[in-house]
Structures are given as structure tokens and as C-alpha cells.
Amino acid sequence: MDGPESPDDRLGDPDRIPTITCSECDQSWELAHELEELHAGNRAVEQFALDHYRHTGHYPDAVTPWIVACQHCVQEEQFLEEAPARRWAETHARHTRHKVGLRTPDGDAEQIAPE
């Protein structure tokens, strides 16, 4: 595993306020408020992205979700993390015996088949 080793990488710069931009809205936001409430940069970005999607129907720039889709049900769900995306796909496949497509943020596609 080649995860981040240095404490600097893990903690980031505490003074840096993450900025999110959305080309669809032609807006940018500083997450100072979120950062104060959540005390963590990555969670602030994730929370903002989820809120933005909930209210506008799209994700801000630089946030690419995991997409799981069942062609059988014409159902699609988006997740910002791999674990819940995989869980949805595996659970759906298990209960419905459908094959579920999983698309990673890198654009790779996978099929989750019922066992």
C-alpha cells in the first residue's frame, strides 16, 4: 500500500480553506463555515458536494461520484465513496438477481453480478 506517510499529507494545512467551484452554476464557494462545523477538510467538501447535488441536481467541479445503475430497473444511484456504492450494487444484485453496473470516478466500468 502506498498511502500517505507523512503527517503533513494526512492533516493538510489547517489554515487552508477549501474552495469549491461549479462551472454549471458559474459560482465558487469558500467552505469556511463547513470547516468550522465539521472540523475536517475532506468531510466539508463531501458534505458540500452532497448538499449541492441535493439542491441543484448536479455535483460541483472536481467531485466525481461513483455511479451504480441497474438497466433492468432503469435505476441509478450516485455515491461519493466506494464502499456504499459497492454495497448498493451488491445488495441490489443479491435481492433482485439483476446485474448492476458500477462506474468509478476514473471512468472504469464494472459489472456486479448476483452470486
Ligand SMILES: [Zn+2]
Ligand atoms: Zn452547481
Ligand SMILES: [Zn+2]
Ligand atoms: Zn434491478
